[in-house]
Amino acid sequence: MIIGGPALTKYNDRSLKDLTTAPASAPSSPGALVHIKTLTASSSSTLSFVNGASSVVLDNTYPIYRFEFINMHPANDTQEFQFNMSADSGSNYNVTKTTTYFRTYHNEADSSATLLYRTGNDLAQSTNFQMLADGVGNGNDECCSGTLHLFNPSDTTFTKYFTSRISAYENNNGIRDNYCAGYGNTTSAVDAIQFKFGSGNIDAGTIKLYGIKDA
Amino acid sequence: MAIKVAVNRALTAITALPTAAALTDGNLTLLTTATASSSATLDFTSNINSTYDSYVFKFIDMHPATNDVTFGFQADTGTNTSYNQTLTTTFFQARHAEAGTSSSLAYTTNRDHAQGSGFQTLIYDVGNGNDENCSGELHLFQPSSATFVKHFMSRASNYGQANEAADCFAAGYFNTTTALTRVRFKMSSGNTDAGTIKMYGVGPKQS
Numbered sequence: 153m154i155i156g157g158p159a160l161t162k163y164n165d166r167s168l169k170d171l172t173t174a175p176a177s178a179p180s181s182p183g184a185l186v187h188i189k190t191l192t193a194s195s196s197s198t199l200s201f202v203n204g205a206s207s208v209v210l211d212n213t214y215p216i217y218r219f220e221f222i223n224m225h226p227a228n229d230t231q232e233f234q235f236n237m238s239a240d241s242g243s244n245y246n247v248t249k250t251t252t253y254f255r256t257y258h259n260e261a262d263s264s265a266t267l268l269y270r271t272g273n274d275l276a277q278s279t280n281f282q283m284l285a286d287g288v289g290n291g292n293d294e295c296c297s298g299t300l301h302l303f304n305p306s307d308t309t310f311t312k313y314f315t316s317r318i319s320a321y322e323n324n325n326g327i328r329d330n331y332c333a334g335y336g337n338t339t340s341a342v343d344a345i346q347f348k349f350g351s352g353n354i355d356a357g358t359i360k361l362y363g364i365k366d367a
Numbered sequence: 368m369a370i371k372v373a374v375n376r377a378l379t380a381i382t383a384l385p386t387a388a389a390l391t392d393g394n395l396t397l398l399t400t401a402t403a404s405s406s407a408t409l410d411f412t413s414n415i416n417s418t419y420d421s422y423v424f425k426f427i428d429m430h431p432a433t434n435d436v437t438f439g440f441q442a443d444t445g446t447n448t449s450y451n452q453t454l455t456t457t458f459f460q461a462r463h464a465e466a467g468t469s470s471s472l473a474y475t476t477n478r479d480h481a482q483g484s485g486f487q488t489l490i491y492d493v494g495n496g497n498d499e500n501c502s503g504e505l506h507l508f509q510p511s512s513a514t515f516v517k518h519f520m521s522r523a524s525n526y527g528q529a530n531e532a533a534d535c536f537a538a539g540y541f542n543t544t545t546a547l548t549r550v551r552f553k554m555s556s557g558n559t560d561a562g563t564i565k566m567y568g569v570g571p572k573q574s
């Protein structure tokens with residue numbers, strides 16, 4: 153030891169190699185897509201992402217949020233997979249929405265193939281849940297998968313846009329490619345999102361929430 | 368022995384990350400890049416497993432050797448090389464000619480599958496003019512599932528052989544509960560003269 157000198161600090165040459173999380177001041181991840189939270193259904197009535205709860209971030213940290221749905225499987229047959237927004241941290245999922253909805257359909261029997269706007273699936277200034285896929289089957293191998301993008305939910309000036317696309321194995325053994333888009337007609341910050349099926353539980357499935365960085 | 372003084376700004380000043388695999392969690396992780404060079408097929412035969420629960424393929428400037436061909440894909444299980452899994456799919460597109468004389472939005476019945484086992488069209492009418500090509504993205508959900516069918520969704524943009532823009536949307540499912548382990552892309556006739564396909568794992572590692 154050197155008397156009066158600086159304390160010696162021993163290097164650990166494995167310290168950087170063994171990092172499993174990035175230092176706070178470094179780019180938190182090398183890509184623009186940042187995983188925030190994964191919720192896995194197990195006979196769940198709803199799956200909710202509430203800003204500030206259970207490590208969920210849904211505020212002005214990111215300008216765009218992406219939800220990824222993987223093999224959402226309803227307990228009941230012929231179900232609508234739905235979502236709604238909340239402006240009060242999940243106390244109420246009832247944001248007013250105006251939306252559009254169209255989809256393609258093709259059955260395994262090859263007797264029907266269509267591209268249609270679905271007037272019964274959209275909303276006009278309604279606080280109801282918005283369906284993202286309809287007719288989802290509950291057969292053992294039936295499910296739906298897709299994505300939803302939510303734009304700038306924390307904004308207090310503009311409406312809150314979303315777009316979604318979901319591929320669904322429907323109850324009559326066919327594919328539905330569902331496209332939904334619209335806006336939450338509120339200038340309040342949206343800080344929670346809830347997903348569910350029209351009736352019955354979400355028997356199985358995973359929803360992943362990502363933030364998309366703008367820089 | 369020379370004394371090495373630790374700089375306590377060493378970690379806070381890091382601006383580039385170490386290459387430790389764990390640090391790529393939570394992102395779009397590039398797994399494989401396949402570059403065409405007069406290639407009959409472009410095959411992804413590894414890294415498709417339970418590590419990620421969804422995968423994205425980005426195909427960039429796919430240029431066929433032959434004019435007016437279809438660019439498509441199929442999948443297979445295990446180490447099989449038949450690429451003939453059962454599919455039920457939909458396909459629709461928007462088109463607009465450079466001449467401004469025609470535009471359309473329509474379902475395209477002869478590009479879908481009803482329990483078929485052929486290649487799924489991602490885009491068609493691809494031209495082989497020097498500057499003609501197609502680009503787009505294919506998203507495959509949980510190919511390793513042993514319980515559910517395997518959903519996919521794609522969108523691709525094309526400079527068509529008739530000098531028109533096409534925006535093509537395919538979606539559907541591989542109707543199997545066996546894990547998919549490999550994916551093949553190819554033109555319907557002739558080689559893929561040039562182009563790049565990148566396969567990414569989406570999100571945090573699952574295993």
